[in-house]
Structures are given as C-alpha cells and as structure tokens.
Amino acid sequence: MRSRWSYVYFAFYLALGFVLLFLNNDINKAIITLMNIIIVLTPLIGTIFGVMYYYNSKEFTELLLAQPIKRSKIFMGQYLGISISLTLSLALGLGIPFLLYGLFKSTAIFDFALLLVVGSFLNFIFVALSFNIALSNENKIKGFGYAILMWLFLAVIYDGLFLISLLVFNEYPLDKFSLSATMFNPIDLSRILILLKLDISALLGYTGAVFKKFFGTNFGMIISFAVMILWVLLPVWRINGKLRKKDF
Amino acid sequence: MIKINNLHKKFGKLIVLNGLDLQIDSGGIFAILGPNGSGKTTLIKSVLGMVIPNSGDIKIDDRSVLKQWNYRNGINYLPQIANFPSNLTVNELIAMVKNLRPKEAHDKDLIELFGLESFLDKKLGNLSGGTKQKVNIVLTFMFDSDLIILDEPTTGLDPISLIHLKEIIQKEKEKGKTILITTHIMSFVEEVADEIVFLLDGDIHFKGSVADIKSQTDQNDLEHAIANLMSKENV
Numbered sequence: 013m014r015s016r017w018s019y020v021y022f023a024f025y026l027a028l029g030f031v032l033l034f035l036n037n038d039i040n041k042a043i044i045t046l047m048n049i050i051i052v053l054t055p056l057i058g059t060i061f062g063v064m065y066y067y068n069s070k071e072f073t074e075l076l077l078a079q080p081i082k083r084s085k086i087f088m089g090q091y092l093g094i095s096i097s098l099t100l101s102l103a104l105g106l107g108i109p110f111l112l113y114g115l116f117k118s119t120a121i122f123d124f125a126l127l128l129v130v131g132s133f134l135n136f137i138f139v140a141l142s143f144n145i146a147l148s149n150e151n152k153i154k155g156f157g158y159a160i161l162m163w164l165f166l167a168v169i170y171d172g173l174f175l176i177s178l179l180v181f182n183e184y185p186l187d188k189f190s191l192s193a194t195m196f197n198p199i200d201l202s203r204i205l206i207l208l209k210l211d212i213s214a215l216l217g218y219t220g221a222v223f224k225k226f227f228g229t230n231f232g233m234i235i236s237f238a239v240m241i242l243w244v245l246l247p248v249w250r251i252n253g254k255l256r257k258k259d260f
Numbered sequence: 261m262i263k264i265n266n267l268h269k270k271f272g273k274l275i276v277l278n279g280l281d282l283q284i285d286s287g288g289i290f291a292i293l294g295p296n297g298s299g300k301t302t303l304i305k306s307v308l309g310m311v312i313p314n315s316g317d318i319k320i321d322d323r324s325v326l327k328q329w330n331y332r333n334g335i336n337y338l339p340q341i342a343n344f345p346s347n348l349t350v351n352e353l354i355a356m357v358k359n360l361r362p363k364e365a366h367d368k369d370l371i372e373l374f375g376l377e378s379f380l381d382k383k384l385g386n387l388s389g390g391t392k393q394k395v396n397i398v399l400t401f402m403f404d405s406d407l408i409i410l411d412e413p414t415t416g417l418d419p420i421s422l423i424h425l426k427e428i429i430q431k432e433k434e435k436g437k438t439i440l441i442t443t444h445i446m447s448f449v450e451e452v453a454d455e456i457v458f459l460l461d462g463d464i465h466f467k468g469s470v471a472d473i474k475s476q477t478d479q480n481d482l483e484h485a486i487a488n489l490m491s492k493e494n495v
Contacts, residue, residue, distance in 0.1 A: 070343075080330055
C-alpha cells in the first residue's frame with residue numbers, strides 16, 4: 013500500500029509523543045494523557061481509513077477479482093494491509109519519542125507496551141468494522157456516514173447511555189450489568205484495561221472498583237484480551253461471509 | 261467450452277438473468293449482443309465469478325466454476341470501464357498484474373504496437389480514456405489463455421488502435437482461442453464475429469451466424485437486423 017496518509021499519521025503520532033513528553037515531563041503522566049487520546053483517536057482513524065480505502069480502491073479490487081486469486085484473499089490482504097500499516101504508524105510514531113526519552117530505564121515500559129497493544133487492537137477492530145460497513149453499502153456517502161456514526165456511538169454515545177442507565181437503575185446491584193456492558197464496547201474495554209494496569213482504577217469510582225474486585229487484575233486481563241480478540245474475529249468472519257455473496 | 265445452465269440472477273427486484281441457457285463451443289469469436297441492461301455484463305461477470313448467480317450452473321470444460329477461483333487463470337478479461345488505481349504508473353500496474361499470474365506474459369510487443377512506450381512512467385490517473393483503454397487491452401492480451409472475454413473493447417479507441425485490436429483478435433482466433441465480445445458497434449461485429457448471441461430480458465433470443473440473423477429478419481445489414489429483433493420482441 014502506497015499511502016501518503018499513513019506517513020502523515022505517523023508524523024502526527026511522532027509529534028504527539030514528543031509534545032506530550034515535553035509538556036508532562038514525566039513518562040507516567042504522558043502515558044495517561046496518551047491513553048485518552050489513543051482510545052478515541054485510533055478507532056476514528058481506523059474507521060475512516062478503512063472506509064476510505066475500500067471505496068477508493070474499488071476499481072483496483074475489481075481488477076484483482078478478474079485475476080486468479082481467491083476473493084477472501086484479496087480482501088484479507090487489504091484488511092491486513094491497512095491494519096498493519098496503521099499499527100506501524102502508531103507503534104513507531106509513539107515508540108520513537110518514548111525511546112528517546114528513556115523508556116527502558118523507567119518502570120512504565122509495561123504500561124506503554126500495553127497501551128500500544130490496545131491501540132493496535134483498536135486499529136484491527138475498527139478497520140474490520142468499517143470494512144463491514146463499506147461492504148454492505150454501495151453508496152459511498154452512506155457508508156461514510158454509517159462508519160462515522162458507529163464511531164461516534166461507540167466512543168461517545170455509548171458511554172452516555174451507560175452512565176444514564178447507571179443513574180436510573182442505581183438502586184439495583186449493577187456490577188454484572190456494568191461489566192457486561194463494558195465488554196460490548198471495545199473502546200470502553202480498552203480504557204478499563206489500561207486503567208486497571210495503571211492502577212488508577214480508583215479514579216473510575218464504581219465501575220473500576222467492581223472491575224478490580226470482580227476480576228482481579230490478571231484474570232481480568234485475560235478475559236478482556238479474549239473479548240478484544242473476539243472483537244477482531246467476529247467482524248473479520250462476517251467480512252468473509254459477506255464476500256461469498258457479494259456481486260461486483 | 262462454456263456451458264451455462266438455467267442461470268438466474270436478480271439485483272433486488274430487478275431480474276437480470278432469467279433462466280439463461282447457453283453453450284459456447286471452443287474456438288471462434290462470439291458476439292454477445294443486446295440492448296442496454298439486457299444482462300450482457302452480468303452474464304460475463306457471472307462467468308468470471310464476480311457476480312454470484314442466484315441459481316444455475318456455469319461449467320467451463322465440464323467443471324463447475326461457481327465458488328472456484330483457479331480457473332480464472334485461463335481467462336483474459338477486458339472490463340467495460342477501464343478503472344485503474346490512479347496513483348500507480350502504467351509500468352507498475354503491468355508488473356503487478358504479471359506478478360499475480362503464474363504465466364508468461366508478452367507485454368513488450370503489445371506496448372509497442374499501441375505506442376504506449378512514452379506513457380509507461382505516467383500515472384494512470386493522468387491518462388486519457390483512450391490511452392487507458394489501450395493499457396487495458398495490453399493487460400488483457402499479454403497472457404496466453406484459452407478464453408478471452410472482451411466487454412466493450414472498442415470504447416474510446418482511435419481508428420489505428422481499432423485496426424490493431426481487430427488484428428490481435430484475429431490472431432488469437434487463429435490460435436484456436438474462444439473469444440467472447442460484447443459491443444454496440446455492429447460493423448465491428450460484422451467484421452469479426454463468427455456467431456451472434458442475442459440477449460434480451462435475461463434470456464437468449466437468438467444464436468447463430470451473421471448470415472442467419474439477416475435471413476431470419478429479412479434485413480440486409482446487421483444493424484437493422486438487430487434493431488428488428490429488438491423491436492419484434494418488444495411488440
């Protein structure tokens with residue numbers, strides 16, 4: 013893939029990393045700030061890139077479809093291409109400034125690694141979701157609209173609904189509900205995952221406490237990662253199912 | 261040999277192919293004709309596996325091609341609209357397509373024939389429609405395959421290139437290839453086609469030689485014969 017945008021994206025993360033380190037002057041604080049940005053931004057970028065790439069390369073895809081290649085191979089190639097290049101931009105763009113700053117000497121290296129892993133997961137998840145949307149919508153504008161809506165829903169609206177429901181039902185025991193509700197949103201899930209690791213879950217109040225108590229850090233990690241992997245696999249599986257019936 | 265059995269395809273409520281049966285023997289040039297929207301491209305794309313039919317079967321050399329992909333190595337396809345990724349150069353595109361096929365390609369002579377040398381390093385997005393079509397033709401004919409499918413090959417070509425195209429088609433025919441062509445240019449059909457397949461409302465309404473169609477409709481030239489066939493069906 014020859015995309016100028018992945019370089020721009022890389023440069024953006026590079027700059028972001030430097031600026032945050034400079035302003036915070038402390039790796040741990042920078043990581044927390046970064047988390048907030050990554051958790052909202054990587055899904056957005058993944059979504060937009062995914063949809064944009066699909067519609068832009070339509071002609072190219074049609075050219076490939078007439079060649080002796082398996083359908084699923086073409087699309088999985090494109091999917092992996094975007095996801096990996098976005099992930100590389102993320103990892104390198106943030107990795108370089110943090111390395112220069114002396115990441116290896118600090119204790120925050122695991123937190124930072126987790127941040128990158130979660131960011132990569134979010135990339136893979138949202139590119140897959142956006143591919144799903146693009147495949148189901150012939151109309152470019154509609155596809156874009158739905159994709160952005162999906163992002164907005166998962167990144168912002170979902171949290172709102174979640175909070176409202178907690179307020180409304182606050183007389184009932186809500187720990188199970190809040191746990192499962194978190195699982196259904198990859199953005200929330202990654203947020204919790206990082207916060208747990210950073211040991212600042214107290215900041216989260218109720219949900220954080222429940223999470224911490226219910227899972228205990230290690231078990232919670234495993235479950236969360238399993239759910240993250242599911243979040244990648246399910247959309248990818250649906251892409252392949254969709255492809256089997258799609259006309260070009 | 262291509263054998264199509266009871267092929268149905270709907271796009272939403274629109275029935276495009278309605279129980280189409282067709283047998284195309286190996287060797288020769290077959291023109292697929294029909295009014296706009298009669299299902300020519302859908303038929304071709306079904307053979308290529310780009311459109312997935314609702315029911316029916318397509319067999320090439322007695323092997324069903326539905327859900328297969330390997331067989332496409334034996335087909336050269338010229339798409340109707342030459343849409344290429346605009347950020348690649350001609351050279352890169354040719355190299356990439358060559359890379360995709362485990363076959364020997366002879367692109368050099370074709371590039372020379374169509375005078376594309378000076379365009380090789382240009383980006384595809386900057387080429388004119390006719391030049392793109394030439395690139396398209398080079399990509400299609402650079403492999404040696406038994407089945408060649410051309411969807412509107414003449415669009416945008418200048419007269420010289422058109423002559424070259426006809427020469428190439430004749431040459432391929434002499435090698436015993438099966439060539440399917442869709443076009444709306446009747447003089448082109450008259451010149452090159454051995455047999456005509458006339459498609460209307462998703463079914464075959466006529467199959468035979470150019471002489472057959474003329475005698476059947478009592479017309480002297482093909483254009484009128486086809487027009488006659490179209491209007492007769494509409495009455």
